[in-house]
Amino acid sequence: MFPSVSASLGFTRAAAVLSLAVALTARPARCAQRCRSPLSNLSANCWAHLQPVNMFNSYNVKFYHSKALTSPYPGSHVERSQVPKDKVGWLVEWKDYNPVEYTAMSVLAGPSWADPQINDKGFSPKFNERDGEVERKSLNGLYVVENGRPRNPAGRTGLTGRGLLGRWGPNHAADPVVTRWKRDGSGNKIAHPVTGKNILQFVAIKRRDCGEWAIPGGMVDPGEKISATLKREFGEEALNSLQKSPEERAELEKQLHRLFSQEHFVVYRGYVDDPRNTDNAWMETEAVNYHDETGETMDNLPLEAGDDAGVVKWVDISEKLKLYASHSYFIKLVTEKWGAHWSEDPGPECCE
Structure with a gap:
C-alpha cells in the first residue's frame, strides 16, 4: 500500500x-x-x-x-x-x-x-x-x-x-517545567559569576527505569486535557501525591491549583528524540513552564519522590545538564525565555 x-x-x-x-x-x-x-x-x-x-x-x-x-x-x-x-x-x-x-x-x-x-x-x-x-x-x-x-x-x-x-x-506526553530563581540565605537572586545572569532552578526527578535526570512528566490519559496531565504528573512524581492521606492530598491540590493556574508558557510541542521510539511508534510532548517568581508557592510544596521517580530535587540550570531524551533542549528554551544563565560561552547574537 x-x-x-x-x-x-x-x-x-x-x-x-x-x-x-x-x-x-x-x-x-x-x-x-x-x-x-x-x-x-x-x-x-x-x-x-x-x-x-x-x-x-x-x-x-x-x-x-x-x-x-x-x-x-x-x-x-x-x-x-x-x-x-x-x-x-x-x-x-x-x-x-x-x-x-x-x-x-x-x-x-x-x-x-x-x-x-x-x-x-x-x-x-x-x-x-x-x-x-x-x-x-x-x-x-x-x-x-x-x-x-x-x-x-x-x-x-x-x-x-x-x-x-x-x-x-x-x-502523547506532557512535561511540566517548574522553575524558580536560585536565592541566597537573604532571599536575593544569585547571579552566575561569569555571565552575570541570574541562575534558574527547576524541579528534576531521577527516573527509576534508566537512572537519568528528567522533567517530571508522563503520558496523557485517553480523553484527558493536557493541563490536567501536567498537574497530575507533577503531583505524582515530585510530591508523591498518591501516597498522601485524603486530607494531605486535598491540601496539595489547593497549592497545585495555585501554581498551575498562574500564567505559563508552552516551551515546546512536537516530536521527541526518545530512546523508546521505533519506526511505528514515537513520543510527542507538550512541555510547559510554570515559573514561581517569588518562590513562595513552592515553599509550601515540599518535594518528595513518588511514582516513577527515584529522587526529586531542585537543580541549577546550565548547559552542563545531561537529561533524559530531549529535556535539556526544553530547559534551554526556558532560560532563553527568562534571560537566565545557560552557557559561559555567549556565542554570536545570531548567525550572519
Missing part, C-alpha cells in the same frame, strides 16, 4: 520542521542559543538562518536521530539495526533496510494503556484522527501510514513494532 499524496506532503513538511528541533538537541547551534523564544516564535531573521531556504523539501534537510538510534533498546537486550545518518530519512532509498521487530511483553500483555496488535481482529485504528478517546493526531501534522502501520515522521530507527510504547503512531 502506497501512502497518499496528502500524507506524503504532510510528512515532508513535518520532517523539515522536526529536523530543526532534534538537530539542535543533539548538537546545540550557537545561532539557536541566541534566539530568545521557543521555536514556534523565532524571529524571522533567526528562523531564516536556522532553516534551509526551501525548508519543506526533505531532500535538503539534514535530520539526525540521536537517542532514538541507541542500543540496546531500553529494558531489553535487543539491538537495533544500524542506521547510517545519511539513511535516516525515508526519502533516501534503502532497499536493503531490514529493521528488527520488537514489542515488549508488557505491551503485548494488553494493558489498558496499550493498543492491540495491528492485525488483531476488531482493531481498526483511525490514524491521523481523534479515535474515540485516543488522540492519534500528531502535533507535527500528517504522518504516513504504510501497510497499515504508522511511519515515524522523523525517519528510520532500526526497529519496528512498538517497543515499550503502548500506541501505534504518536504517544
Whole structure:
C-alpha cells in the first residue's frame, strides 16, 4: 500500500520542521542559543538562518536521530539495526533496510494503556484522527501510514513494532517545567559569576527505569486535557501525591491549583528524540513552564519522590545538564525565555 499524496506532503513538511528541533538537541547551534523564544516564535531573521531556504523539501534537510538510534533498546537486550545518518530519512532509498521487530511483553500483555496488535481482529485504528478517546493526531501534522502501520515522521530507527510504547503512531506526553530563581540565605537572586545572569532552578526527578535526570512528566490519559496531565504528573512524581492521606492530598491540590493556574508558557510541542521510539511508534510532548517568581508557592510544596521517580530535587540550570531524551533542549528554551544563565560561552547574537 502506497501512502497518499496528502500524507506524503504532510510528512515532508513535518520532517523539515522536526529536523530543526532534534538537530539542535543533539548538537546545540550557537545561532539557536541566541534566539530568545521557543521555536514556534523565532524571529524571522533567526528562523531564516536556522532553516534551509526551501525548508519543506526533505531532500535538503539534514535530520539526525540521536537517542532514538541507541542500543540496546531500553529494558531489553535487543539491538537495533544500524542506521547510517545519511539513511535516516525515508526519502533516501534503502532497499536493503531490514529493521528488527520488537514489542515488549508488557505491551503485548494488553494493558489498558496499550493498543492491540495491528492485525488483531476488531482493531481498526483511525490514524491521523481523534479515535474515540485516543488522540492519534500528531502535533507535527500528517504522518504516513504504510501497510497499515504508522511511519515515524522523523525517519528510520532500526526497529519496528512498538517497543515499550503502548500506541501505534504518536504517544502523547506532557512535561511540566517548574522553575524558580536560585536565592541566597537573604532571599536575593544569585547571579552566575561569569555571565552575570541570574541562575534558574527547576524541579528534576531521577527516573527509576534508566537512572537519568528528567522533567517530571508522563503520558496523557485517553480523553484527558493536557493541563490536567501536567498537574497530575507533577503531583505524582515530585510530591508523591498518591501516597498522601485524603486530607494531605486535598491540601496539595489547593497549592497545585495555585501554581498551575498562574500564567505559563508552552516551551515546546512536537516530536521527541526518545530512546523508546521505533519506526511505528514515537513520543510527542507538550512541555510547559510554570515559573514561581517569588518562590513562595513552592515553599509550601515540599518535594518528595513518588511514582516513577527515584529522587526529586531542585537543580541549577546550565548547559552542563545531561537529561533524559530531549529535556535539556526544553530547559534551554526556558532560560532563553527568562534571560537566565545557560552557557559561559555567549556565542554570536545570531548567525550572519
